């Protein structure tokens with residue numbers, strides 16, 4: 001039985017399914033979910049993330065976090081956490097660059113939030129020399145200074161969609177029509193949580209809501225406000241959601257999100273307004289384009305230093321990777337960065353308050 005069959009049977013039995021339930025089943029079904037059963041990353045996978053494009057991404061993120069650790073008085077023991085570490089490449093690059101800052105790696109306890117057992121096994125291999133531990137919830141982050149990074153984690157969290165109908169909203173749901181999965185709309189309902197969206201939307205507009213993101217970030221912000229540290233978040237999206245941004249990608253090609261449940265990556269743009277609203281315990285930076293952040297941290301100088309040791313195809317690939325991470329028409333503008341630090345603490349280099 002395929003995951004599509006499972007979903008069709010369930011919807012036929014129980015009625016239309018909320019989009020967030022559909023997305024989380026597709027991504028994290030214990031046996032047939034996308035992250036639980038596949039190796040999605042890399043040139044031969046379905047998509048390539050920034051740390052998989054170039055080591056420079058993780059090196060600069062690591063040095064930014066290490067600078068913040070220096071600025072906050074080099075706490076002797078701290079949690080170095082990552083949300084959704086994929087293959088563990090970003091954390092490995094952070095640790096390699098961070099090792100240049102005396103004492104930083106020695107003080108770090110590596111803690112990974114990862115839902116997929118298959119990816120936990122890959123991370124265990126990548127980070128074998130650093131004794132990582134895994135947690136199921138950010139609530140399990142130890143009560144100590146916490147430096148945390150998340151790249152393309154929040155876009156993987158399930159969302160709901162609502163279409164405006166007068167002063168009410170109809171939820172977009174996944175149903176079954178003619179034996180196939182199909183989108184439909186639920187009944188119009190008043191949604192007090194979206195009252196503010198009546199001001200900037202018109203009839204028929206679609207908004208997205210990621211209820212899972214805020215509790216995660218507010219817990220992280222609480223840890224950092226109480227014990228010190230910082231969080232550095234990268235993802236794609238913009239300020240305040242408008243329009244359908246759910247996308248399915250398989251083998252680097254976009255496809256219909258209902259076409260191949262469990263076999264395609266499903267993501268949605270991140271609403272940075274909602275993420276920052278959950279961080280009030282800390283001071284946030286401005287939302288900054290990834291390309292601007294990496295340039296401010298000196299990616300061009302680092303790229304030149306690495307280029308000096310390369311030639312031929314490796315050099316061409318390295319130049320393309322630098323462009324891909326930073327150019328406004330590639331990942332430089334679509335991807336955004338922000339950090340949070342305790343109130344009164346220095347912001348991370350490359351970001352402004």
Ligand code: SAH
Nearest residue numbers: 035049084085086113114115116151152156
């Ligand atoms: N940060 C990595 C991987 C991004 S893909 C990179 O940049 O390459 C998203 C990651 O988040 C995967 O590791 C996936 O298994 C994990 N993930 C998705 N939903 C999750 C959830 N609800 N809880 C914990 N981890 C999750």
